[in-house]
Amino acid sequence: MSSTERALKGAAEAIEHIEGICFKTGPPRWIGAELEWTTHRAGDPAAYLRPAELSAALGGHAPASLGNPEPEPLPAGGTVTVEPGGQVEISSAPAESLVALHAAVSADHAHLAGLLARSGIELGERGIDPQRQPRRILETPRYAAMERSFDHAGRTMMGSTAGLQVCLDAGESGSVAVRWAALHEFGPPLVALFANSRRHAGRDTGWASARMAAWYGIDRRRTAPALNGGHDPAKDWARYALDAPLLCVRRDGDDWDAPPGFTFADWLADSGPIGRAPTEADLDYHLNTLFPPVRPRGYLEVRYLDTQPGDEWIAPVAVVAALMADDTITGRAREIAAPAADRWQQAARDGLGDAVVHAAAAGLAELACENFGRTGLAEPVREMIFAGISRRLRTRTGVEGSAR
Numbered sequence: 001m002s003s004t005e006r007a008l009k010g011a012a013e014a015i016e017h018i019e020g021i022c023f024k025t026g027p028p029r030w031i032g033a034e035l036e037w038t039t040h041r042a043g044d045p046a047a048y049l050r051p052a053e054l055s056a057a058l059g060g061h062a063p064a065s066l067g068n069p070e071p072e073p074l075p076a077g078g079t080v081t082v083e084p085g086g087q088v089e090i091s092s093a094p095a096e097s098l099v100a101l102h103a104a105v106s107a108d109h110a111h112l113a114g115l116l117a118r119s120g121i122e123l124g125e126r127g128i129d130p131q132r133q134p135r136r137i138l139e140t141p142r143y144a145a146m147e148r149s150f151d152h153a154g155r156t157m158m159g160s161t162a163g164l165q166v167c168l169d170a171g172e173s174g175s176v177a178v179r180w181a182a183l184h185e186f187g188p189p190l191v192a193l194f195a196n197s198r199r200h201a202g203r204d205t206g207w208a209s210a211r212m213a214a215w216y217g218i219d220r221r222r223t224a225p226a227l228n229g230g231h232d233p234a235k236d237w238a239r240y241a242l243d244a245p246l247l248c249v250r251r252d253g254d255d256w257d258a259p260p261g262f263t264f265a266d267w268l269a270d271s272g273p274i275g276r277a278p279t280e281a282d283l284d285y286h287l288n289t290l291f292p293p294v295r296p297r298g299y300l301e302v303r304y305l306d307t308q309p310g311d312e313w314i315a316p317v318a319v320v321a322a323l324m325a326d327d328t329i330t331g332r333a334r335e336i337a338a339p340a341a342d343r344w345q346q347a348a349r350d351g352l353g354d355a356v357v358h359a360a361a362a363g364l365a366e367l368a369c370e371n372f373g374r375t376g377l378a379e380p381v382r383e384m385i386f387a388g389i390s391r392r393l394r395t396r397t398g399v400e401g402s403a404r
Helices: 011-022 051-061 098-118 141-149 152-160 176-185 187-193 210-216 233-243 264-269 280-287 310-323 327-340 344-353 355-370 379-395
Strands: 031-037 039-041 079-082 088-091 121-123 163-168 294-296 300-306
Touching (some): 011 233, 011 264, 051 098, 152 210, 176 187, 176 233, 176 300, 176 327, 187 300, 210 344, 233 264, 233 280, 233 294, 264 280, 344 355
Antiparallel strands (some): 031 163, 039 121, 079 088, 163 300
16 A cells, blocks of 8 residues: 555644645745636637537647546646636746746747637636636536535636746745745735736626635635744644645545535544545645645745736746845845735735735835846846836736726
8 A cells, every 4th residue: 555545643644744745945946837817719708618629629738627638748848727617727847947937838828829729719818707607617526526615706716717826946944934924925915916807707896806806705724824923834834734624535436525614634533524534645635725825835836816918927927036036135025025914805905006015016026127137038028027017006006907
């Protein structure tokens, strides 16, 4: 029996496992990105797509969730996944520089958009579906259990939202806590600066980032920041994970429902409601059903950014990379972000209209732009990023409200 199939002996063993896999230390070297888009039929963006349409359009790149057992990577190494509402996502291969990441993701993005366009499908440009109510189009035991577990906000998240994720190394053992805390503290200003999801299902939601509003409506034991003082991120994350309720339990057959409110710690203490004790594989699966704004997966995954229009995805990625470039810059950025570091809801609702958040966003943007030269990005790319950020700050809107 492999270690992943062996039953965990208790909470201490589970915590040890989590601490061992979620924060891999070493010199910061790699950067990655995950880009997600809603998908729409060209000429009729309010129509719902069918899984077969996406599968045919993606061809060999279609993921397992669409019935392809051996998906092919995109030309620059990215992989394609399809989310419950038909959102399509590229997960980049790790890159050793922002320049390499930009080149790879741009190539994969263009290839994906071309494939879909040939089948009459367009990628959306917002962080939430502007036209349609949420509807799950994929039939898998996991997604069915999630849908039954969630209320309206969770179903909106599943079926309507599209995010942009930045993935960074956790860093050396002595700097992990600082990097972990910094990425949280930058959250509210960057949520506001890159908010791009005000309209959903044909109406103005009143939120600059309605995508984040959907996340806020889900059980906070699964979606709240996992930062708890920040001094020992691994222990904080382990406790967060054990205290979170199960979203689903893998079983033979189609019924993956979990007992309502039953946490992983509950399962470790009493296997009766599930019928068996949890294994390391169950714990690993559970970790992937937790959705805090920053999630440790060996590396640090920034999850609080809305998707951006077209090639503008590089702007938030470059800002995060610049602010995390070295300890001195990160320290200065934390000072700038501090007044707004807890204003998650204000940032998502009011965006740059919140004066405290606006001041922090402007300060972080200025610091990032001062250091863009170190990223190696070509000057036209840097100028595009700078122009977009300046426009948003000047008009106090995110992407969606800015003049285009």
